[in-house]
Amino acid sequence: MQKNTSTLLQTYLQHQGSPFSDPGFSAPELQLSSLPPAAVPFKIWHALDDGERLSRAQGAFLALTQHLQLVGDDQSDLNPGSPVLLAQLGVARLRAQGLLGNVAAIMNALGLPIPPEEDTLGVVPFGASAFERKCRGYVVTREYGHWTDRAVRDLALLKTKYPA
């Protein structure tokens, strides 16, 4: 899944034209208010209790599934002739949903409360310009990778705490 996230990001950028498709493109300053960033100081992350850590991941992947759907719709307009990209976005959304279900199951197993599902997108994103759509697609695919990496660490940490 981690490998697929980087493939998705590369495929996505290749379809957005220069300078997005230029080698080494990176715009860390681009963020989405509706999508929590995965980057967190290690100390804070480590100090989180399990419930908090899992509920953050759960919230992030809930937002990611909605955002990936949005990006898929955006790209249907911008790149209707690129089935590869659209298929990868669809697969990524399903994976994010799968991971979301797994995290919820773990939280259930640990007896942690599951935060209610909410619409993180709201009504804001509609009517965005093509450039904004490209940028938010970039942020979503980028954060999808980052959150996947973080989820792997989350679960690894959890595994050390609850062996078997």
Added chain:
Amino acid sequence: MNVFLCWRQPSWMVGRKRMRLPANFQWLLATFILLCLLSQVNSQRKGTPRDLKCTTDNLQIWDCSWKAPLGTGHGTIYQVCIDDRSHSCHQLEKANIKIPALSPGDHEITINSLHDFESSISTFILNEKNVSLIPESPEILNLSADFSTSTLHLMWNDKGSIFPQHSNVIWEIKVLRKDSMELIELVTFNTTLNGRDTVHHWSWASDMPLECAIHHVRIRCYIDSLHFSGHKEWSNWSPVKNISWTPDSQTKVFPQDNVVLVGSDITFCCISQEKVLLAQIGSKNCPLIHLDGENVAIKIHNISVSENSGTNVIFTTEDYIYGTVIFAGYPPDVPQKLNCETHDLEKIVCSWNPGRPTALVGPRSTNYTLFESFSGKYVTFKNAEVPTNESYWVFFEMIPNQEIYNFTLNAHNPLGRSESTMLVNITERVSPHTPTSFRVKDINSKAVTLFWRLSGNFAKINLLCQIKINKANSKQELRNITIKGLKNSSYRVAVDKLNPYTIYTFRIRCSSHTHWKWSKWSNEKQHLTTEATPSKGPDTWREWSSDGKNLIIYWKPLPINEANGKILSYNVSCSSDEETQSLSEIPDPQHKAEIRLDKNDYIISVVAKNSVGSSPPSKIASMEIPNDDLRVEQVVGMGKRILLTWHADPNMTCDYVVKWCNSSRSEPCLMDWKKVPSNSTEAVIESDQFRPGVRYSFFLYGCRNQGYQLLRSIIGYIEELAPIVAPNFTVEDTSADSILVKWEDIPVEELRGFLRGYLFYFEKGERDTSKVRGLDSGRSDIKVKNITDLSQKTLRIADLQGKTSYHLVLRAYTDGGLGPEKSMFVVTKENSVGLIIAILIPVAVAVIIGVVTSVLCYRKREWIKETFYPDIPNPENCKALQFQKSVCEGSSALKTLEMNPCTPNNVEVLETRSTLPKIEDTEIISPVAERPTDSSDVEPENHVVVSYCPPIIEEEIPNPAVDEAGGTSQVIYIDVQSMYQPQAKPEEDQEIDPIVGAGYKPQMRLPINSAVEETAAEDDIDKTAGYRPQANVNTWKLVSPDSPRSTDSNSEIVSFGSPCSINSRQFLIPPKDEDSPKSSGGGWSFSNFFQNKPND
């Protein structure tokens, strides 16, 4: 005027600066005003009102003003009298007056200025020509902006109601940009006044998005009134109106998501509070154009086509990026190959090719609308996918009872639109669906019914359908039928003229009766038609058995088109006047029957039966009518066929039959037969069974009423080949000069063609000679006899030489070529008389010499003893050698001593250029005779020990090319012992001329090439070298100059002995000294042969 300006300027300055200037400057201003007043006072002294000037802004009221007399100011009263129709006078306190427009022509204006009871009068002549028309400055009613299109919309009123109609107005509009009011655009705009107040609109598209900077607009006008003869001037500029953008969202870059034509120029701007560091389109950096504040713009020239997701334009600030996307593409191409047709007369399908790609996808892709003008209905089509060159198509529901359709296909995208039209009568554009549910049903053995289904409403038209009929081994057949159309129904049609019991493959396709396009072919259906009775009886022939008692009846299986079914059995009957014999139900694979008949006058009839019935009988008479005038002819085929021709015979009433068989088979023999009509005179016989090189017999029968008569008997070949065996031949008789040869015939199977003759070759040759050369190499020494008389079976070859081996070869040939050869070696008998003479004469001579010698020795025995065997021999007086010499000279008596173990030898030299005498017995005829004494080239040679042995060696010896005789010669040694030299080395052999080496070996094995070898081995050679006769004298010259003998002059060359030395071995013992024997003459003589010492 100067005063006015002088006065106004300070007041403006004061007005502007009053609030700012400090108080202590006010006295300066007061002083300045005072100075102005003084100046005015001074000017009053100058006198009267002057400079009358009139303007108008509506052509109805003239506004005239003049300059007051110098020195006058407030309180001056002017009386103005105008000399017009009413001659009115006006009392005024100001130096201007508004008067109604005066009629054309000069008018006198009198202005009387009253000031402080002083009066001054000025008179002016006023004409309309002196009046200036200066319109009021226009008022902008509204200035609005469409930011999405970067367009300004301007509205103003022309106030046309106050001007006469049809006056032309020129408007000048100024567009200014940024706070600094840079002039961007100055345009003129013409209108015509229509007598009413009219609001005008003017739009202007900005090259830069209007959001980027503030835009200002001003306007002025110029009225070109035709009825006004005075001076016309521009109005003042209107007050400025401006447009600016108030940010309503986070968007910072303009324009957003625009679609533009490829190649256009476009400006992008970024509204920013921070400094913009970089601007780029795609990955290409662009120079920044600075606008108000930190706002910047970039200008893109000749933009290139975008990829699907558009071209990105990005502005980078210190800590963020802003951007927009531009979509550069093309307007839709005219739809190409628009085509409307119907498959079912229910829906019309229109297809077209989009033409050049627009490079615009998704929401920006081309929308198509298919509009039908008679019904007013339309359908739309949008292809959001990436455009391809494939065809697009839409369905249009047909309108009931409408046949003519006028379609317009509109294509539009954000950059433009295009259209194609098509007027179509849809009943002429029917391309039916593929027929389905296709099946076949029998009617009878020659007709079937075809059923199929065709979806569609064809009730109003006729259908044209095409049936494809395929039959094995036959050309396909197409049949067209026309049927009444139906609505979604099954159709049926009968197909006749078929063959019984035949597999057919049917397919069908349809079109409208007017035919525009065929449907696709339906699935194919295979069908076997039912059987019918055989249409003909089998082709029949008969043969009498070899004993003449049984008649064998043959018939051929019926071809499938005549059998009309599967033949189950045959009935055969033989009927004569008295009786009828029949064989019934002969099962099919059998095509032959044998009937015992008492006499030969029967009519045989054969009937074939299948499941439906019997064929008509085929009849043939059994009788053979004899023909005495018959001979066997020959024929050769052409290609794989044989052509037989004959003369027409009126007696032959039914037909001719040619039967044939392999002629090597026993009787009755029948391979096949062929019937030809009685009016033919030729038949081409063709069969796969014919093989080249096989003899076939052909028999031509003519048919008469009562039977068949054999007319001709022919043997022939499809193709003649060469015989595969050689004729077997034997030698019947040999004599000394002739051979009688006899041969046998070659069997027909091995002849493989008609024998045309024999070739007989003969030459001299021996069996074990390795050089059995080809017979066809054109050698002159081969004699050939061509025997074309085939009855000849023997041949006598005469004029041969006796005691000679001959190589005989016999070959047979046909037109197909020469057969293999058979060869044989035969030795002719020797000439017995010559042999006897050759033996007796030497014996007699030897006896006589012996007797004489014995008598002499006996008589002179004392002298001999004294001379040769003294008690004390004196070496100096030794005459032994002399004795030997003298004894041997001219005498060969001693030879007989050595002959005891030997049988007589024959040396025969044949075919020399000069006719040489036959040499028999080398003792008698030495080569002296053959060697001319002038053979100066001959060098002394090593002596040879010759020991002849009895075996007969037959060798063919070619004479060396350098032989003096010049021709080839053949030497046959009989009873000569091997004379090969043991020391002869193979290497030496190889160095010798190959011709030499191939011949007479004892002579050739001479170590003559290397002087070194020769000198080293000379002694040995002298001891052991064999017989070295006359052959190859030139090779003797090959000795090198180092050789002792090579220094010898020609005169010193010693002749060499002949093979006759075999008879006196002691004379052949070489001398011990190294001195070469010398000869006084160039040739050699018998006596020289015995000279072992030089001139002793």
